[in-house]
Amino acid sequence: MKFIVQWNGLPTAENSVIERFMKTGGQAPEGVKLLGRWHAVGGLHGFAVVEAEDTRGLAALALEWGDLLTMSVVPAMTDEELGAALGAQQAARK
Template structure:
């Protein structure tokens, strides 16, 4: 399953977050696939797209970072996954409406 993970570094933890990222490479636990990570310009925030089927691994990853930053995770779908759902929703509306 795909997830979008957003993060915000607490300003007082900026240096600690940079140090941890540089030391660890920002790696995720085995079993989570990092599809990409983007850092906002001139902000202490960003987002990543991950793929994982194990909520415990996701929680492990979050707990490795949530002492110095805030994270939120959102389930996500690709265009290929959501397209048929949109088609079905519109078809259902035509039948009902």
């Protein structure tokens, strides 16, 4: 399943975030596949799209950065997946 992970940090955490990212490379924990990650220019916020079979790796990710960033993790669907769900809903209504 795919998830969107968004993060925000306070300016006071900037040096610590940079240090940790440079040390770890921001690698995803076991069980989480990073599909893409984007960072805002001039701020400690951005988002990533990841894939995971369950939430254990997502919890590890949030806990790893939770002392420096606030994180939001929500399920995500592709256009194709959403289209299939909408098609099934329309068919059920007929």
